[in-house]
Amino acid sequence: MNIRKETTSDIASIYKIHKQAFQQKDEAELVDELRQTSTFIPELSLVCEDDGKIIGHILFSRIAIHGEKQYNSLSLAPMAVLPLLQNQGIGSLLVRHGLRVAKTMGFGSVVVLGHPGYYPRFGFKKASKWGLQFPCEVPEEAFMAIELKEGALKGKAGMVSYPEPFGI
Numbered sequence: 001m002n003i004r005k006e007t008t009s010d011i012a013s014i015y016k017i018h019k020q021a022f023q024q025k026d027e028a029e030l031v032d033e034l035r036q037t038s039t040f041i042p043e044l045s046l047v048c049e050d051d052g053k054i055i056g057h058i059l060f061s062r063i064a065i066h067g068e069k070q071y072n073s074l075s076l077a078p079m080a081v082l083p084l085l086q087n088q089g090i091g092s093l094l095v096r097h098g099l100r101v102a103k104t105m106g107f108g109s110v111v112v113l114g115h116p117g118y119y120p121r122f123g124f125k126k127a128s129k130w131g132l133q134f135p136c137e138v139p140e141e142a143f144m145a146i147e148l149k150e151g152a153l154k155g156k157a158g159m160v161s162y163p164e165p166f167g168i
Helices: 008-022 026-034 090-104
Strands: 002-005 040-050 053-066 070-081 109-113 143-147 158-161
Touching (some): 002 090, 008 053, 040 070, 040 090, 053 090, 070 090, 070 158
Parallel strands (some): 070 109
Antiparallel strands (some): 002 040, 053 158, 109 143
């Protein structure tokens, strides 16, 4: 398996993966819409391929934290693996690789709204630990964050602002 930056020839496969994984098209369309925004970071739209076939995708987008000042961060969303290949560690490979790339690029933190039984294995903790707030009501344990650089979220409490395509 190989994890790499998406290319334009991967776009149709990425759409199909998200549509199949989520059993509807919202996340697939979200990825397409995010590509058209200034929050899209091509180096953080990653695919996992096996024998030349795209089997998974993860996207990290720029977000803002509005506290005393505005702070930059990333959002991990969405991530998908072909249904027949789920629960085989492909998603974990994508998350770990993506976090490494984000850190190498100089980003200090990432937030995720996701399964509280899944993301802590990568170091994510409740975002409320740093005073981060989601823009609408969600279970506290589902909104998480990770510091890619120690202290990156210290003193940056505030409301997280997502790109418009998220619709929140």
